[in-house]
Amino acid sequence: MSGLRARQKADRHRRIIEAAAALFREAGYEGAKIEAIAAQAEVSIGTIYNYYENKGDILGAIVSLEVNEVLNAGRGVVARPPANVGDALDTLIGIYIEHSLHYLSKEMWRQAMAISTQLPDSPFGQAYTGLDRSLTEQIRALIARLQEIGLVRQDIDGAALGELIFNNMNMMFIEFVKRDEARIPELRAAIRRQNRILVAAIGV
């Protein structure tokens, strides 16, 4: 039987994540002390470290939830893209960006990104790299779809193009979360402007 132990384990995981998410939002990442998370989750400090390697991994678990939602939302666009290269890209990127601040504050994003470059081999570091790869892959899939439909030239290097678009968007997003006063509409407009060069180059 998988019974009791597994159930308790899942329950503790959930309690830790919920406590951490609440405290991260209230007090910020640095402000949320492990001791407080432990108290709110009704486990000991040691138990937290039994479940997560370090504080960053707790945030990592939360970020992964959010990015997976974003990936899911993106699937719809890839399946039925707008009938225009520029709009198709803008729609997909729009979904990424608009969803991104649903559960995570800019401060949480900053921390998550920082941790993923600081400790690329930690569980979260690896997960984050995987998430980036999935997003790149989805953009690539969209381009492939547009090539099928005949909106993008067949001789375009889809892999390289997908990376280019993702990398640019991601870097823009990083700069966006670094400035608290930056706003989503301006971010999207800037990315559209950059992508316009590509759109002009790859359309049939």
Add this chain to the structure above:
Amino acid sequence: MSGLRARQKADRHRRIIEAAAALFREAGYEGAKIEAIAAQAEVSIGTIYNYYENKGDILGAIVSLEVNEVLNAGRGVVARPPANVGDALDTLIGIYIEHSLHYLSKEMWRQAMAISTQLPDSPFGQAYTGLDRSLTEQIRALIARLQEIGLVRQDIDGAALGELIFNNMNMMFIEFVKRDEARIPELRAAIRRQNRILVAAIGV
């Protein structure tokens, strides 16, 4: 007279940076304890914090030196670029990448990048953003130069293109420093492949 105090100050700055650079290289960023840096620089812990807000700012000062060298090296390429768009970009980017690991290890880069996103308002965070901006600006300048020479179409949005190229390169560099086993030739080849799409689109 500004004399003694200013001289001592400059001297202490230099000693701290030299001690830190040596220890970062020997022991890595985390491994270099502030206490050890203080001892080697022959100042007290308190003095270090009088000169730098936190450990990250010390690394930041070292990174800034390196990036400024890179910017200097880049000026030559902008002034006299290779007579071919692809080569011109590749040469400039090559300078950036090849210089980048001169004084700084990948681990130091990871830390520096992490700190700059984690604390974008700290002195180093702001400096780093400024350095990124300068690099973007230099790429933009190269494109403007290529437009003058007539190698790049006049109707290309040089600002957007410069950002696109820099953001992609920067993101590729981030991924590069995250993997210790990644090698420079492969990095450069991947970026060339991505830029090929752009080169095809902007050439006269």
Add this chain to the structure above:
DNA sequence: CATAAAAACAGAATTGACTCAATTTTAGAA
């Protein structure tokens, strides 16, 4: 040259993430 204000210094104390040895709980065999 004496001296008061300002600047810089020193290092002990604080803080908070993380470790680890001891204890408790669970699974399942007898």
Add this chain to the structure above:
DNA sequence: TTCTAAAATTGAGTCAATTCTGTTTTTATG
């Protein structure tokens, strides 16, 4: 049901960055 090994939990202790407060040095003024 009872017992034992494995798994999980606990929280006091460690370690290193950062802060804080009293002391020393420098500067500028009379």
